[in-house]
Amino acid sequence: MRTVLALVPRGRGLLAVLLGAAAVLTGTLLLATSGALITAASRQPESLLVLLPMITAVRLFAVSRATLRYAERVVAHDLTLRVVARLRVLVLERLVPLAPAALLGTRGGELLARVRSDVDELQGVVLRLAAPVAVAAVAGGVAVGLTATVSPPSALVLAVLLTVLGVAVPVLAARAGRGAAVTTARAEAATGAEVLDLVRGLADHLASDGGRTALATLDRALAAQQAAETRTARLTAATTLAREGVPVLGVVAALWFVGQDVTTGRTDPVLLAAAALGVLGAFEAVASLGPAWASAGRIRAAAARVTALSAQTPVVTAPEQPAPRPAGCGLVLDQVGFSYPEASSPVLAGMDLEVAPGEKVALVGPSGSGKSTVLALALRFWDPTSGRVLLGGVPADRLALDDVRAAAAWAPQAPQLLGGTLAGNLRLARPDATPAQLEAALHELGLGEVLQRVGLDGWIGEAGERLSAGERARVGLARVLLGPAPVLLLDEPTAHLDRAGADRVLQLLLTDPRAVLLVTHDEQRLDPAWRVVRLAGAPG
Numbered sequence: 220m221r222t223v224l225a226l227v228p229r230g231r232g233l234l235a236v237l238l239g240a241a242a243v244l245t246g247t248l249l250l251a252t253s254g255a256l257i258t259a260a261s262r263q264p265e266s267l268l269v270l271l272p273m274i275t276a277v278r279l280f281a282v283s284r285a286t287l288r289y290a291e292r293v294v295a296h297d298l299t300l301r302v303v304a305r306l307r308v309l310v311l312e313r314l315v316p317l318a319p320a321a322l323l324g325t326r327g328g329e330l331l332a333r334v335r336s337d338v339d340e341l342q343g344v345v346l347r348l349a350a351p352v353a354v355a356a357v358a359g360g361v362a363v364g365l366t367a368t369v370s371p372p373s374a375l376v377l378a379v380l381l382t383v384l385g386v387a388v389p390v391l392a393a394r395a396g397r398g399a400a401v402t403t404a405r406a407e408a409a410t411g412a413e414v415l416d417l418v419r420g421l422a423d424h425l426a427s428d429g430g431r432t433a434l435a436t437l438d439r440a441l442a443a444q445q446a447a448e449t450r451t452a453r454l455t456a457a458t459t460l461a462r463e464g465v466p467v468l469g470v471v472a473a474l475w476f477v478g479q480d481v482t483t484g485r486t487d488p489v490l491l492a493a494a495a496l497g498v499l500g501a502f503e504a505v506a507s508l509g510p511a512w513a514s515a516g517r518i519r520a521a522a523a524r525v526t527a528l529s530a531q532t533p534v535v536t537a538p539e540q541p542a543p544r545p546a547g548c549g550l551v552l553d554q555v556g557f558s559y560p561e562a563s564s565p566v567l568a569g570m571d572l573e574v575a576p577g578e579k580v581a582l583v584g585p586s587g588s589g590k591s592t593v594l595a596l597a598l599r600f601w602d603p604t605s606g607r608v609l610l611g612g613v614p615a616d617r618l619a620l621d622d623v624r625a626a627a628a629w630a631p632q633a634p635q636l637l638g639g640t641l642a643g644n645l646r647l648a649r650p651d652a653t654p655a656q657l658e659a660a661l662h663e664l665g666l667g668e669v670l671q672r673v674g675l676d677g678w679i680g681e682a683g684e685r686l687s688a689g690e691r692a693r694v695g696l697a698r699v700l701l702g703p704a705p706v707l708l709l710d711e712p713t714a715h716l717d718r719a720g721a722d723r724v725l726q727l728l729l730t731d732p733r734a735v736l737l738v739t740h741d742e743q744r745l746d747p748a749w750r751v752v753r754l755a756g757a758p759g
C-alpha cells in the first residue's frame with residue numbers, strides 16, 4: 220500500500236482532500252443554516268430583511284456544495300487513474316523479468332487475476348481509503364470546532380460519536396471481515412482460474428466427458444465464492460445498522476444540551492434547530508469510512524498478492540554493467556551442466572557445443588535428453604548450474620537480457636501466436652517489414668495458400684486457432700526468419716509438417732547465412748551439410 224501511496228502526486232492529493240472536506244462542511248452548514256432559517260421564519264418577523272442573510276447563505280451553500288463535490292470527484296478520479304496507470308507499469312516491469320522460468324509454478328488465470336483485478340483493487344487505496352480518512356479528519360475536526368462555538372458539551376458528544384462511527388465500528392467490522400475478504404479474494408481468483416482453464420481447454424473437455432468434470436469443479440468454486448460473499452454481506456448489514464443509529468444519538472444530544480441553554484436563555488432558540496441539523500450533517504464526514512475500512516481487507520489482500528508476485532526473485536538477473544552488444548555471432552556451450560530446481564538428477568553435464576557463425580548444427584537425441592533445455596540456456600531463460608554459455612564470444616550472463624534475445628531468435632515447438640493478423644504476428648520480429656517482405660516470408664515456407672485464404676490483415680483466431688498446428692509452426696518459423704538475430708534456435712520446426720513441407724523448411728534453413736541450431740527427431744532427413752550433435756543417451 221505504501222508503494223501505491225508513493226505514486227500519488229502530492230499537490231493533487233492535497234487538493235482532492237481539501238475539496239472533499241469543503242464539500243462535507245458546506246453540506247453541514249447548509250443543514251445548519253436551513254434549520255436556523257426555518258426557526259427564524261416561524262417567528263414571523265416583521266421584515267423579511269431579517270431572513271435575507273440566512274436565505275443567501277442557504278443558496279450559497281447549496282450551490283457551492285454541489286460544485287465542490289463535482290470538483291472533488293474530478294480531481295480524485297483523475298488522480299486515481301494516474302496512480303493505476305503507473306501501478307500497472309510497475310507491476311508489469313517486475314513481472315517481465317520473472318518470465319518464463321520463475322512463473323512456471325503460477326497458473327495463467329491466477330496471474331491474470333493478480334495483474335488485472337488486484338491492481339484495479341489497489342486503486343481503492345487512494346479513492347476509498349486514504350482520501351476518505353483524510354477528509355474525515357479535516358471535516359470532522361472543523362465540524363466539532365464549529366459546534367463547540369454553540370455548545371461545548373454537544374461538540375464533545377459529537378467528537379466521541381464521530382470517533383465511534385468513523386473508527387471503532389469500521390475497525391471492529393473490518394477485523395471481523397478480514398478473514399472473509401481474504402477467503403473471497405481467494406475464491407474469486409480460484410473461480411477465475413477455473414473459468415480460464417475451462418475456456419482454454421473447451422475442446423478437450425467436450426471431447427473427454429462432455430465437460431461434466433470441468434463444470435462440476437467450476438460449480439464447487441462458485442459455491443465457495445458464494446459462501447464467502449454471504450459472510451461479507453452479513454457484516455455489511457450490521458455496520459449499516461450502526462451507521463444509521465449513531466447520528467440519531469448525536470442529534471438527541473445536541474437537542475438536549477442546546478435545548479437546556481435555550482430554556483435558561485443562554486442561547487438564541489434559532490440555534491437549536493441549527494445545532495441539531497448541523498450535527499446530523501457532520502456525520503457525512505465519516506460516512507465513507509465504513510466502506511473504506513470494509514474495503515481495507517480486500518485492498519490489503521490484493522496488495523499482499525501483488526507484493527508476493529513482484530517480490531519473487533527472477534531466475535536470471537541482468538548484470539548491473541552489461542558488456543557491449545557482441546560483434547560476433549556464434550553460440551558456444553563450454554562445459555555446461557544444468558539441473559532443474561528440485562530435480563533429482565542433472566539434465567546436462569559437462570556439455571560442449573559450438574555453433575560457428577553461418578554453421579548449421581542439428582541437435583538430436585531421445586525425448587527428455589535435454590535438447591530444448593540447451594536452447595533455453597542459450598536464451599538465458601535459465602543459467603547453467605556449471606560452465607558457461609557464450610554468444611558472439613561474450614558470456615551470456617554478462618550481456619543485457621535484451622542483447623541476449625537480440626542475438627538469438629527462438630522458434631519453440633509450439634510457437635505462441637497472438638490473436639490478431641498474420642501481419643501483426645510477423646511484425647513482432649520486424650516491425651518495419653513491408654507487406655511484400657511479409658508475403659515473401661510466408662511464400663518461402665509454403666504458406667501461400669494460407670495467405671490467400673486469410674490475407675495478411677485477416678483475423679487468424681485466438682492464439683492462431685484458425686490455422687492448423689503445422690501452419691502455426693511455420694508462421695512462428697517465418698517470424699523468426701524475418702527477424703535480424705544472427706543465431707537461430709529452432710525447436711523441432713518440422714514436427715507438424717508432411718515430408719515435402721519438412722524438406723522445404725530444412726532446405727530453406729541451409730540457404731540462410733546465419734548460425735542455426737536445430738533440434739530435431741528427423742535425423743535421417745538431414746542433408747550432409749548439417750553437422751549432427753548427439754546428446755547423451757542418443758542411439759548410434
Ligand SMILES: Nc1ncnc2c1ncn2[C@@H]1O[C@H](COP(=O)(O)OP(=O)(O)OP(=O)(O)O)[C@@H](O)[C@H]1O
Binds near residue numbers: 587
Ligand atoms: N521446467 C522444468 N522443470 C523441471 N524439469 C523440466 C522442466 N523442463 C524440462 N524438464 C525436464 O528436463 C528434461 C529435459 O527436457 P527437454 O525438454 O530439454 O528434453 P528434450 O530433449 O527437448 O525432449 P523432447 O525431445 O521430448 O522435446 C526432461 O526430463 C524434462 O522432464
